[in-house]
Each structure stands twice: as structure tokens, then as C-alpha cells.
Amino acid sequence: MSSTFSLHQLGWRPEYAQHLTLDDFEVGYPARVAAVHRDGLVVFSSRGQGTVVVPRHVEADAGIAVGDWVLVEHEADRVIRLLERQSLVARMAAGEDHRRQSIAANLDALFIVSSCNDDFNPSRLERYLALALDASITPVVVLTKADLCDDAGDYVAMAERLAPSIAVVALNATHSASVGQLLPWLAPGKTVAFVGSSGVGKSTLANAVIGDAVQLTQGIREDDARGRHTTTSRDMFPTMTGAWVIDTPGMRELRLGAIVPDLGAVFDDVAAFAAQCRFRDCRHEDDAGCAVRQAVMEGTLEARRLDNYRKLQREAAHAQRSIREEREHGRQFGALVRQAVRSKRERLEQ
Numbered sequence: 001m002s003s004t005f006s007l008h009q010l011g012w013r014p015e016y017a018q019h020l021t022l023d024d025f026e027v028g029y030p031a032r033v034a035a036v037h038r039d040g041l042v043v044f045s046s047r048g049q050g051t052v053v054v055p056r057h058v059e060a061d062a063g064i065a066v067g068d069w070v071l072v073e074h075e076a077d078r079v080i081r082l083l084e085r086q087s088l089v090a091r092m093a094a095g096e097d098h099r100r101q102s103i104a105a106n107l108d109a110l111f112i113v114s115s116c117n118d119d120f121n122p123s124r125l126e127r128y129l130a131l132a133l134d135a136s137i138t139p140v141v142v143l144t145k146a147d148l149c150d151d152a153g154d155y156v157a158m159a160e161r162l163a164p165s166i167a168v169v170a171l172n173a174t175h176s177a178s179v180g181q182l183l184p185w186l187a188p189g190k191t192v193a194f195v196g197s198s199g200v201g202k203s204t205l206a207n208a209v210i211g212d213a214v215q216l217t218q219g220i221r222e223d224d225a226r227g228r229h230t231t232t233s234r235d236m237f238p239t240m241t242g243a244w245v246i247d248t249p250g251m252r253e254l255r256l257g258a259i260v261p262d263l264g265a266v267f268d269d270v271a272a273f274a275a276q277c278r279f280r281d282c283r284h285e286d287d288a289g290c291a292v293r294q295a296v297m298e299g300t301l302e303a304r305r306l307d308n309y310r311k312l313q314r315e316a317a318h319a320q321r322s323i324r325e326e327r328e329h330g331r332q333f334g335a336l337v338r339q340a341v342r343s344k345r346e347r348l349e350q
Contacts, residue, residue, distance in 0.1 A: 004048040011106065011189045011244060016069055019084045028071040028080045033105075034236040036066055041079070043072065044236075052077045065102035066236050066246050067191055087135045089193065104193045104246045109138040109185040113196035113205065114159075116149040116170065121197075122162055123308040126266050128195055129163055130312060133265040139166055140185060142194075144201040146170040146178075163266055173205040182209065188242030206247045211240035263316075267309045273301060284310065 010032045020030075031045035031052070040053045041064065052072050054064060058079050064070065069083040089103045089110065110132040114120050125141060132139035141159045146152035152170040159168045171178040185192055186209065194202040236246045264271040270292060274282065278289025284306065285293075295301035 005044055006046060008189060009242065010044055011191050013086065015086065016083050024071060028073050030069055031072045033064060033066055033068045033070060036064060050077060052079055054079045058082065063102045065105045067105040067107060087137050089131060089135050106191060107137045107193050108190040109140055109192045111140050111142045111192055111194045113142045113144060113194055113200050113202050115145040115200040116143050116152050116155045117145055119197060119200055120155055122158065123304065125159060125162055126308055127312065129166065129266045130263055141166060141168040143170040144173045144205060147172040173201045173208055176208065179208045183241065186239060186241045186243040191244040191246065193246040203247060206245050209239050209245055210237045263309060263312055267305065269301060270306060270309045
């Protein structure tokens, strides 16, 4: 397939042009990020495919992700600036790192992939749903290996109970007619991404949608339903339908990157009961008059749902503290640098 695309084919929207001036177009041209490497970016534009470098101040300010739009200098393969995003999927870095990692930008839909086996995990699905809805991206739960289980309908029903308004699709990732169920989200110029744990068939599914086996796949260990890591970088590929697919590595430790995620969109039942609590600041633990705990005791609210809701709330609060601390550290460091510069200038003037 050709690597030269029109802006419309690349998913360009009129909203992006609103942030550009005539002067911008005189010095640069818009391009879309297809891959992020240590030494630069692979971009697609009306000029074709190319590699551009990112000045340190641009990368530090933006944290460029696959799917981003950037303005590239006409006379040099260099990014001038990042264009304003329509959406961004981000997470807090795994481990002790408190950085916020950009995963994919300007998505129209997020395919949350699980499988009809022991990998199916309601709490993990809720986590991904919160991630998508908080970023204003349409989530679609995709259940693979439907052909290998006794009754895929049971898994569909469990997924639908998590968020009744969210589309759930069960399919066989190796069968083209079955994968065709995803076509409503794969219109020309649209961009989607696949997320999910390793071994659920994300790369196999992406290959089927892209129409070319550009991603290597590996087998699954049937004894524990876990697969080996296959995708090791984030890349954007054109599909046969004209849509774009971003494939991401398996995320074994996905922590919310939003400061205040809209958990109510996923846990609407918890939110409904919380509205009936006696106190507005009820923590839903041992508080008097807690309608949420009462619902759990009466069996009208699943205890697992409440536990996961509170866990994600704690993660969001931790992310907020970490981001505040990082900003404060940056402010203090900047003040020290400015003081050092002033002191050196005063010594030179003496």
C-alpha cells in the first residue's frame, strides 16, 4: 500500500486547522505520527512517509504519541510543534516512576480486547473502560477466541453487565467474516487502537484488520491462558478499509493517568447508590448511613465492583499527588537555576 496519503485519508479534521495560522503553513506542513523511536518520529503526510527529529523542548512539553499531529518545518525534517489533540490515552508509568505516559492520540474508538478463557477479568475491563471514557473515546469490548469456548454468550453477558451501553463483540480473530463485525468502527479516516493483556490475540486481530501480517504473533500457553509479549512498540498502520490501527504492547500494569477520571461513567450503579448516602463525603467504608455498603450487604451491588471502584479512586488520587509533586519539583529546580544564573552574572559584573 502507498505511503502517500491526503490529509483527509490520514484522519485530518477541520478542528486541527483552527489552531494553525497562515504563517504556520508558510513555515511548515502537518504530518501524522505513525511511530515513535528514540532518535525521532516516523510520520505520514501528503509528501509521503518520512522521519523527523523532535527538538528537546517540544518533546519535553508534549510527550508526543503515535496518532498525534505535528507541524514539520518545510526546509528541515524537524518538528516545530504539536497540534492540539482531540483525545489522548495516557497512563501513569509502571513501577515507582510517577511520569504520565502518552500511549495513543486522536483516537475515534478503543478496542478493549479480552478472550473467552481464563484471561477474562471484569476488573481489568472496568479499568480500560474508565481509561477510554475519560478520554472521550468510544470503547468497544472485543472478546476473542469465541470459537474455542463452550458458550461465548456467557462472556458477552458478563461484559455487557459491566457497562450496558457499551458495544460488546465476540469473534474469532483468525476468521475474516467474524472480524468483519468491527467494520462499523473502521470507516475511512477513523483511528482505533487495541489494548489488552498479552496473549489475548491483539496482534492477530490487528493483522486481520490491517490485511497484512505486519505484526509477529506467538503462541499461547494453554495451561495458564497467558501469552508471550509480541508487540514491543507502538505503531500506526493503514487498513484495507481506509481506517488506521494503532497496536500497543501488552499492558500488565495499567494505572490511570487522568487526574480526575470519570469513574461514574463505568460504575453508574455505584454512583447511583452513592447519591443515596447520608453524607456527601461518604467514603463507602464504615460510614454511617452508607447506601453503597448497604447495597452490597443486600446483594444488589456486587462487592467486587465496589472494591474495584475504590481501588481506581485511590490510584487516581495517587496520580494527582504525584503530578503535583513533580510540578513542584520542577518549579523549585527552575528557581535554583535562575538563582545560579543571577549569582554568576553578579560575579562577572564585579
